Amino acid sequence: MKALHTINRALSLVDGQTEPARGAEEVTVRVHHASVNPTDLDIVKGGFDLYFRLYGVKEPARTGLEFSGVVLDGSARFPTGTRVFGYTHLLKGPKTHQQVISVPEGYIAKIPDGMGFAEAAGFPLAAQTSLVALRDVARVRPGQKVLIVGGSGGLGVIAIQIARNIGARVTGLAGPAGQDIMKALGSERVVDYRQTPLSEIEGVFDVVLDLSARYGFRDIRPLLAPRGVFVPADPVKTALSIAANPFRRQKTGKLYVDRGDTALLTELAGQVVTGALETGPVLEFPLDDYRAAFETLKTPGRIGRTVLRMH
Numbered sequence: 009m010k011a012l013h014t015i016n017r018a019l020s021l022v023d024g025q026t027e028p029a030r031g032a033e034e035v036t037v038r039v040h041h042a043s044v045n046p047t048d049l050d051i052v053k054g055g056f057d058l059y060f061r062l063y064g065v066k067e068p069a070r071t072g073l074e075f076s077g078v079v080l081d082g083s084a085r086f087p088t089g090t091r092v093f094g095y096t097h098l099l100k101g102p103k104t105h106q107q108v109i110s111v112p113e114g115y116i117a118k119i120p121d122g123m124g125f126a127e128a129a130g131f132p133l134a135a136q137t138s139l140v141a142l143r144d145v146a147r148v149r150p151g152q153k154v155l156i157v158g159g160s161g162g163l164g165v166i167a168i169q170i171a172r173n174i175g176a177r178v179t180g181l182a183g184p185a186g187q188d189i190m191k192a193l194g195s196e197r198v199v200d201y202r203q204t205p206l207s208e209i210e211g212v213f214d215v216v217l218d219l220s221a222r223y224g225f226r227d228i229r230p231l232l233a234p235r236g237v238f239v240p241a242d243p244v245k246t247a248l249s250i251a252a253n254p255f256r257r258q259k260t261g262k263l264y265v266d267r268g269d270t271a272l273l274t275e276l277a278g279q280v281v282t283g284a285l286e287t288g289p290v291l292e293f294p295l296d297d298y299r300a301a302f303e304t305l306k307t308p309g310r311i312g313r314t315v316l317r318m319h
């Protein structure tokens with residue numbers, strides 16, 4: 009079996025992964041596809057070394073948060089042979105860039121008929137995070153103006169649709185390659201940050217969701233309505249702004265999704281089946297081409313998710 013290992017902050021492919029021990033209320037899954045996302049890149053660069061030390065993480069495989077696959081050793085809820093998808097806890101969970109993992113049942117759901125392994129691997133964390141950000145943290149209501157910064161990326165293509173489905177008036181911000189998809193997915197207005205920097209965007213918004221992780225509250229503030237809410241994708245970088253909330257009318261929302269939610273994943277996958285949501289474009293690489301897959305994360309203009317085919 010193969011796995012991606014981080015050694016001295018570099019990423020390499022090794023043979024000989026040992027069979028994972030299956031814990032209580034866990035199922036063992038043969039991983040079919042696994043996403044690569046910006047957090048994986050941060051992990052490779054050493055950005056999570058301190059947190060991994062604090063949590064006592066010793067496993068050499070440290071990247072991979074989402075996956076799809078087939079249950080090898082199942083439970084009553086997810087019998088052996090079931091096609092499943094899900095994600096793992098960033099610090100406590102097994103990393104999904106391995107060919108076999110044992111995962112808590114609460115973090116997975118069944119892949120509905122008609123959804124492929126590649127699209128299922130790029131969907132769970134992107135969809136759940138976008139939903140939590142807009143519905144629970146920002147509490148978007150129909151008719152509100154919502155700016156999705158980074159609307160063409162892995163989370164953005166889902167976030168635009170979720171805001172649209174709530175009935176919000178959506179503006180999407182991304183580079184030139186992302187303009188068409190943001191429009192097609194339901195943005196009333198699209199803006200190219202290379203032509204129009206954030207500071208020159210016209211109008212104010214009830215909610216600004218920043219999926220580019222490039223802006224702080226000070227940058228976003230002039231774009232917020234008097235009681236507007238800023239939701240940054242990176243709660244660590246924006247912790248001070250979140251702490252200042254009691255003293256301001258314009259708020260910064262804390263977005264951190266790390267709890268499994270089978271019911272929510274099932275509901276979101278159901279929306280794909282009915283056509284209410286699209287998973288968005290998926291770039292697929294064989295595991296041996298993992299370097300090329302990670303390279304896409306550094307390349308502007310990638311639309312949607314990047315996934316590795318693990319078998």
Ligand SMILES: NC(=O)c1ccc[n+]([C@@H]2O[C@H](COP(=O)([O-])OP(=O)(O)OC[C@H]3O[C@@H](n4cnc5c(N)ncnc54)[C@H](OP(=O)(O)O)[C@@H]3O)[C@@H](O)[C@H]2O)c1
Nearest residue numbers: 158160161162163182183201220221241263264265308309
């Ligand atoms: N808080 C949580 O619980 C949680 C959970 C999951 C993910 N995340 C975070 O969510 C973020 C988004 O992930 P992702 O997979 O969607 O990333 P991604 O695919 O890399 O997308 C980044 C987006 O930002 C745009 N962008 C880049 N520079 C920009 C700029 N200067 N101004 C405006 N837009 C810009 C990109 O457009 P171009 O390609 O055209 O440049 C792209 O649309 C990441 O930081 C990730 O770590 C947070």
